[in-house]
Amino acid sequence: MPYFLAIDAGTGSGRAVLFDETGAEIAASGQEWWHATDPRYPGSMDFDTAGNWATLARCCREVIAAAGVDPAEIRAVSATAMREAFVLHDETGAEIWACANVDARASAEVHDLRARHPELEAEIYARSGQTYALGALPRLIWLQRHAPETLERARSLTMLSDWILYRLSGELTLEPSNGGTTGLLDLTTREPLTEALKTVGLPTDLFPRIVQTGDVIGKVTSGAASETGLPEGTLAVAGGGDCQTGALGLGVVKEGDCAVMGGTFWQQVVNVPLGLTDPTMNLRVNPHMVAGLNQAEAISFFTGAVMRWFRDGFGNGRSYTELEALSQAVPPGAHGIIPVFSDVMRYGDWFHAAPSLLNLSIDPALGGPAAIFRALQENAAIVSHRNLEAVFALSGHRPERLVFAGGAARSAHWAQILADVTGLRVTTPKVSEATAQGCAVAAATGAGQFASLAEAGGAWARIDREFTPDTSLRGLYDEAGDAWARAYAVQRDLVRAGVTTSMWHAPGTLG
Template sequence: MEKYLMAVDAGTGSVRVILFNTQGHEICGSSSEWTHKEDERFPGSMDFNIHQNISIIIHLIKETINKSKVNPKDILAVSTTSMREAIVLYDENGKELWACANVDSRSTHEVYELHRIGDSIESDIYQVSGQTFSLGAIPRILWVRNHLPPIYEKIKYITMLNDWITYRLTNVISVEPSNGCTTGLFDIKKRIWDSDIARKVNLKHDIFPIVHESGTVIGSVTKEISELTGLNPATLVVAGGGDAQLGCIGAGVIHEGDAAVFGGSFWQYEYTANQVAMDKRCRVRINCHAVPNTWQYEAIAFFPGLVMRWFRDSFCELERHIQDETGESIYAQMDNRASSVPVGSYGLQCIFSDKMNYLSWKHAAPSFINFKLDPLKFNKVSFYRAIMENAAFITKGNIELVNEITKTSPKSVIFAGGASKSDLWCQIVSDVLNKPLTVPVVKESTALGAAICAGVGAKVFNDFDDAISKVVQFEKTYDPKKENNLVYENLYKKWKEIYKIQLDLADSGLTEHMWIAPGVKKGGSDQDDHYS
């Protein structure tokens, strides 16, 4: 009798529930796009709606079981993964008090307060945690203290979003290191909470639940969740991890020197290491991998997947009609047409995310530049291709940054996530990076990584190495084309200079930053380090 493993994958722009068999083949899945709204009273906020979103997850689990026609008793285990940085606060009874999604930036004043403690406090904490205040939990919890004191007084626990889903399935509150470390309240080398960091920033230092490594059994499905979803109460619930780290497991990226790019709502570059060497300039993140005694250098590009979704929803009405009539997806239609646009999109450049600068993280106003009023060349299709090329430029900048810190460079890169479904985008990334790009058979490697965690917990696999050897397979390798790389090298140099000018415009207040981390200066000398 075939057995199954379930993954719940809560990303920034959508949530998925996918059922795999124990050979790593996707059997059935359900998904739903979701949004995280800003509270108009608090600019920069990005609330996470606990009640609405758990209903979506419950519905997707039930839908997946029903569609698959699998006997729930044959689902051995379920594990969870999510966007990083999203936090949930609880009272002593386990009731959720407050939650926010990943790029919530309402806590600018709190970052200013933190810097008053000492000029070097952010870099000092980074040297222990691998995190800055840009996306970490410290300023956000301080914001709750300052603006919602009755809630702050009730806080007993903090978890990440994937841990919250695990809690809802089991009624057990816990945290795993790969996402927990993104709070900035972890000792990155020891992979545990560091209460001294909380004391240093004048936060409660007794709100930290137990830490279990990814792949650890947390409990079984509760009776309530069983009745709501159709899951068997005997199904194990296993600690999962952050989306990028589990994506690495699902793509087999777990050993020293392995590298991957995940093309989703955000694009993450991950470089694997067996030891931690901190960056003195605090430019990139250093996270716990979901594999014990392993770490990752990470550089993030903001919103490439969301930019593409925005473009689709804003400009592709005709393609949506064709999709409804023929079933051919909007992206497939646009990819087919964009493949005929010359490499470099006639020189058209677009500005969205910058390469990472963790200590002074900000992005210029979104823009398209260097196009002419020539509809034969500069039209919807060339703009679409330019978005693809832009994502590759940002990735190249991030890889160069990590190479500088680690004094190494990967020979090849694994490319996974939704963007890896596009042959055109894969070739563009390979050409820009000038490296072979290998794509796994399972594009949703994050969900597969969660299923592998579930299988490790359920003893289907001996460990992560055993699981990867049995279930991770690769579909295709894209080799860079020299003639294309020469074009992209020239455009990449121009992009860096254009971006510097566009960021100056945003810093001067003439345009509005696409995103700026809480407390980061809108102008000033921090730009100098950014482009050195």
């Protein structure tokens, strides 16, 4: 039987997941990680290419051993990764600099760009769907100022998904669903915005060969084979950004389809036609992997990380499952607790308030771990709902259902909360590792099992459960959402006033 391997470099973990020809998950191996801050540069978030590659290679060996399959039956491997993170390579291909996705060191550079070229960000957004918030342009200018010798040595820029495939095959490529998050690819043509680079005095030839998801870019080398346990010569197939591969794995491949992917970050995505962008610049628009489509997207920051923080800091050794079991006894509304963590998407003015829990009771029954855990779950759904409604208003289309996937979707309780808050039918997939499954879809397409990505995504997507909204709760959750929005606005003002410290802010938004 043929098998397909997906390698995923996520924000909070690295993993390898093996699938068979039917799309069934056979085995998985992963390890949590985080990314170091360089103490010299506030807001920095470095990506350790050597250490993290060792982690991913070990995951590959472990998943092959756990599956007990003949490695020769693994027909193809592909890669997916957190978006926005990128790697610079020198003329030999060696990695010389890398950052993780929410690296925010280039704040001064954003301020300078806006002062010197006041129309440039809007022009870039109109063509790429991206602002400076997580884009590559300010970071490259930061390098030009702070590490000019590194930028001078740079000959290629790859995203992390491309970098994994380079480690496997030795081929330097750029795939648009992830490469588009640099803010330097055109949404329609998928070609580099060389004029923007030229305007600010940056090299215009950093992008390597552009490929499409599902393209075979090379084969696993002997060196990579010894590191990963994959056979030399295994097909290496272009993958892409984690959100887009997740949508592909869920079968979200038609215009109007929407999904919520619940991981370290929560992404709310809706497929939209080419040419659509947001006049307010609140939402981002990314290239879809499927030809003729883009994706409007909003992001809830650190949703999964907040749950991990609460489990580790306040759970008294309880697991997520145990905390959730306790929280189910808490009534909807969680006794009025208002969590303040991620804001709704404000791509043009993107910063979050200081992490806070408001309206806590000193009665442990009303303000203890169970109530807070439920409040965090409800708040994740409230932020997602408000983000989705912004996309629906932009696109002019409101679907009848959404797909909920990722680690959070393993919780039936959370899926029901999401249905109750949004008022939409919520479906969860049989395979919760949608991002990895979409990556394996790309590998299978590259190996010739499917004629197109859309066909492959539809063939492997399977619904496990469906959750119907409880309409009697809609008023309660609408009121809770309004209260949260009012409280969050005040909390943002406190950050602006310097009273509190933002959980995260995009470069150039504060200070």
